[in-house]
Amino acid sequence: MSKLSVSHLLGIKYLTDADIELIFETSSHFKEVINRPIKKVPSLRDVTIANLFFENSTRTKLSFELAQKRLSADVINFSASNSSVKKGESLIDTVNNILSMKVDMVVMRHPNPGAAMFLSKQVSASIINAGDGAHEHPTQALLDCFSIREKLREIKGKKVVIIGDILHSRVALSNIFALKKLGAEVMVCGPLTLIPKHIDSLGIRVETNLEKALQWADVANVLRVQFERMKASFFPSNREYAMQYGITKKVLEKVDKELLIMHPGPINRGVEISSDVADSENAIILDQVQNGVAVRMAILYLLASKIEQ
Amino acid sequence: MSNRLFLDTKEIQIILNRLACQLREKHQDFSNSILIGIQPRGAVLVKRLLSILEQEDHLEAIEHGFLDITFFRDDFRRSEKVLSANKNLMDVSVENKKVVLIDDVLYTGRSVRAALTAIDSYGRPSEIELLTLIDRRFSRHLPIQPDYLGRQVDAIADEKVLVHWQEEQGEDEVYIINKTNE
Known part of the structure; x- marks a missing residue:
């Protein structure tokens, strides 16, 4: 099986056709998994993921969190409204602090376009863009x-x-x-x-x-x-x-x-x-929500397999 | 070193018939039993055993499933390749059933352990047994042994035991292949 050509998911424009095909194929396997009586698999049990939401989100955040939990990853959540960002901490400082707690992947939503790209160049974790301003989702x-x-x-x-x-x-x-x-x-x-x-x-x-x-x-x-x-x-x-x-x-x-x-x-x-x-x-609309969990599981799974041990 | 033929079509046929008989002896009419093949290669073996049980013993409609263990494997992120999934066809509940896990080759035992974990998703079986066509003895990483066994083989780590099925490769044969020659 081929691998994704990228180590981060920053936007669709950085993906190849083969990447999208691979994500879809993997998603359909995970869709079957989340319709089992017990919906959890242990694939990501040694992976820690931080969800950083600098902007409000209900669906995307829940969907990512559920996908992470279905894959048995450890999850930490962060939302800007009740954090040190309010006290004036910069994005890189915030993220580096979180990464020093040994986090492997970061899912980030941010109001500024390009925030995910910027972060991917500064830190070693794998970044997933969960929406950056009016840029990409x-x-x-x-x-x-x-x-x-x-x-x-x-x-x-x-x-x-x-x-x-x-x-x-x-x-x-x-x-x-x-x-x-x-x-x-x-x-x-x-x-x-x-x-x-x-x-x-x-x-x-x-x-x-x-x-x-x-x-x-x-x-x-x-x-x-x-x-x-x-x-x-x-x-x-x-x-x-x-x-x-x-x-x-x-x-x-x-x-x-x-x-x-x-x-x-x-x-x-x-x-x-x-x-x-x-x-x-x-x-x-509700099929989209269900598929959202499967697709996000696939993306997390495929990106996690690219993290160096 | 060239590829070595370990079992030919006739030998495999005899072994399959024996395994079917042993299953029959233990499970009688299979009313409370399920055969589960580990995808992809255990699935073929399940279909073979089912067809023998149907032809020889007129046992039809034995419950069975094909289990994909990809997401339960313990070598994710440790192997070079991305582990790719197979189709999981488990339209059965194993609650309180006697499960026979079926795979072609038993090597380190890690696949079987993953399958044991994966089966949990479908209920709590009353017991689980293991059937394998080939047992590569002395190479286990885990304390797992087959209950029904086709043939034992001593193969070194550099060798690979490859089962060919008529449905897929055109011939029922088991080869021992030297991996360095691949």
Whole structure:
């Protein structure tokens, strides 16, 4: 079996096609493991992992922690809100202090783009990027693609539209990189204020009309409107956003085709997606969450096998 | 040193028939027993034994599973290669059942130990036995011995015992291979 070409998971753009294939193959084995009566395996029992969250997270943090525990790793958790970062300690100092406690891997979420890359050059541990600002969120993209592949059998040639707040979204960027690598056609759709300039230079389509976008697509990945990152007014009101870009049953009926609906969570019900769609059969939001644990187990497993003894 | 043929097709057939008989003697109609093959190579052996039991003794629908032990192995991060998993097909509960673990070659005993741990995920068996086609004696790292045994062999550490199956390599044969010649 081949190894990953990288020692850290910093972003999708640093992975090769073979790496992604290897991660998917390993993920499907772990998906079987987490559906066993006893879901724990001892693979990482001599590995210590620190989860450093300098930004809020529920799903990703829980998912990583569960993946680590399912692999029998020792886990320490750290969140910036109740730490010395508040007292003015620098990132490197914080991490070096944690590493001196003999930690092998670091899972980090940080508000600054490039934080994971920066850290990987400074410290010896294996770094996994769990989101760095509006840059990348590689594990989310991998689990999204894994979920699409599971439902549609393959990704090559499929049409995926990413809808909503592209500007503030690391999920969008990582998804674009991953989907393009795997041979999908990608479109982004949303109000122009929430679509970054020059995004078409990534080789993707841009569409502002939701109905047209849905008509084109096989998969709709609906993003959360990230109110907390919005320092200006990007659209007049939530209601207006929901009217134009909200995925509702009514819109889907108009389009009248089988669409796979995805959402990385957390959902703003009634804004970017309505409850009847989020809870419908076509929505694979909860499958994504389950696959998230399997994919993260695979990434931890594959990266741990590259750590020097 | 060239590859040495240790068992030919006919000898293997005789051994398999004997092992099936021994299983039959102990487990009778297999109503409370499960055969579990360690993936990948123990699975073939399980299928062979099942087909003999079906043909000779008309025992059909014996419960069985194929267990992948990759994530339970103790040499993760100690070997050069990434340990890659095989398909795990364990659609059975081993709770209170008599389990027969089945593998082609018993060498250090570490795979069997991993399998013993892995089986825990599927319940608490009332007992576990071990069946192997080949036992490389004097090379155990752990106190593990087979209950049913095809043939014992004395092979040195530089040698590898390779079981060929008709389904996979076209011929039932067991070779002893000098690893330095590989």
